[in-house]
Amino acid sequence: MLSASNVLRVQRIAISRGKRALHDLVTLPGRKPIVSSGTPGYSAVSGHVVTVFGCTGFLGRYLVSKLARMGTQVIVPYREEDEKRHLKPMGDLGQIVSMEWDVRNEEQIAECLRHSDIVYNLVGREYETKNFKYSDVHVSGAERIAKIAAQAGVPRLVHVSHLNASTSSTSHFYRTKAEGEERVRDAFPAATIVRPGQMYGCEDKFLNNMASWPIWWKLNHGETKIRPVHVMDVAQALTNLMTIPQFPGTISLPGPRTLTTEYLLDMVSSLTYTPPSSAPVLPKSLALALAKVAQAPWWPLISPDEVERRYIDDVDVPGDWEAVGVTPDEIENHAITYLRRYRSAENFVRPAVFPARSS
Numbered sequence: 001m002l003s004a005s006n007v008l009r010v011q012r013i014a015i016s017r018g019k020r021a022l023h024d025l026v027t028l029p030g031r032k033p034i035v036s037s038g039t040p041g042y043s044a045v046s047g048h049v050v051t052v053f054g055c056t057g058f059l060g061r062y063l064v065s066k067l068a069r070m071g072t073q074v075i076v077p078y079r080e081e082d083e084k085r086h087l088k089p090m091g092d093l094g095q096i097v098s099m100e101w102d103v104r105n106e107e108q109i110a111e112c113l114r115h116s117d118i119v120y121n122l123v124g125r126e127y128e129t130k131n132f133k134y135s136d137v138h139v140s141g142a143e144r145i146a147k148i149a150a151q152a153g154v155p156r157l158v159h160v161s162h163l164n165a166s167t168s169s170t171s172h173f174y175r176t177k178a179e180g181e182e183r184v185r186d187a188f189p190a191a192t193i194v195r196p197g198q199m200y201g202c203e204d205k206f207l208n209n210m211a212s213w214p215i216w217w218k219l220n221h222g223e224t225k226i227r228p229v230h231v232m233d234v235a236q237a238l239t240n241l242m243t244i245p246q247f248p249g250t251i252s253l254p255g256p257r258t259l260t261t262e263y264l265l266d267m268v269s270s271l272t273y274t275p276p277s278s279a280p281v282l283p284k285s286l287a288l289a290l291a292k293v294a295q296a297p298w299w300p301l302i303s304p305d306e307v308e309r310r311y312i313d314d315v316d317v318p319g320d321w322e323a324v325g326v327t328p329d330e331i332e333n334h335a336i337t338y339l340r341r342y343r344s345a346e347n348f349v350r351p352a353v354f355p356a357r358s359s
Ligand SMILES: NC(=O)c1ccc[n+]([C@@H]2O[C@H](COP(=O)([O-])OP(=O)(O)OC[C@H]3O[C@@H](n4cnc5c(N)ncnc54)[C@H](OP(=O)(O)O)[C@@H]3O)[C@@H](O)[C@H]2O)c1
Pocket: 053, 054, 055, 056, 057, 058, 059, 060, 078, 079, 080, 083, 102, 103, 121, 122, 123, 124, 125, 126, 132, 137, 160, 161, 162, 163, 195, 196, 197, 198, 199, 200
């Protein structure tokens, strides 16, 4: 079987020569043949129809953009009208189809995925709300999508979990992510489970949060080990999965380096030209108590489970990047792009300076 990078290379060569080849035709059991046409780019037609649940989130926008740029018709299920507006211009006319949905509504889910040959499930939540607990989103919601996709005869399901998903984790978030994976596998045995590490990018809750609230990253004395990964690399890996015929099993996508939160805080401080935070390291019990109080606003600042996660090292497993045809980039190559906005006007154009690496 050709690897993802080879499939992509062959496609690029064929397209650049203006020829159509066998790989432009995709046949899936019980489905109409998928024929790609047109020159590559915004107006191409890949012939694929894809549903991206969780498209309105951080990762979702980059995945939709990459899929749409290949000429794929993307169904974008949304809850809030305004949350999906930015997705519409990502594809050619008629290529981005928005549909309202509720994770508890089976009919709406079935409507959203019945024409698709791949379904991506990116739905996840960092904190629990009054209406949705972790298990509603990560377990029963994920299972519902997988079951309905299987019933509808959707050939492929890609379920996005988390690098640290584990049934024995001290974090409820990670435990429900692991439970969700099991339910998805039971309902849709050929599903591809993708486990990305902590993602960084323009709208992340990582570098932006470190720049705004360093005190919450000093927990555990900055010793927690993180394997940050660029959101674009994860989005590209998910996009490439479309061209790989089948990939049942689990794919881990950690960043290329393991870094301590102390190093990352120093990096943020150097790049933004702001002095390191002089706030004390909060004891865990106090941090948990404060996080409980922070639940009062509608949009919580930090949840107790996030505090718990700040003490958990990212798992030390090899990345499956080669299998998906992507080479992940290091955080130092991109951090300045996302952190420059935190500089004062007088420092805005100064060069990027990095601290010595701790690991
Ligand atoms: N960000 C990371 O560093 C990271 C790392 C590893 C794994 N992951 C996983 O990757 C996936 C995507 O992450 P992300 O950072 O893009 O997340 P995100 O920005 O928080 O987006 C989450 C998406 O899930 C949807 N969603 C959440 N709760 C829902 C509910 N009750 N009903 C329907 N939709 C709901 C959101 O829709 P609305 O816009 O309508 O709220 C949004 O589209 C998640 O599963 C996450 O756990 C993320």
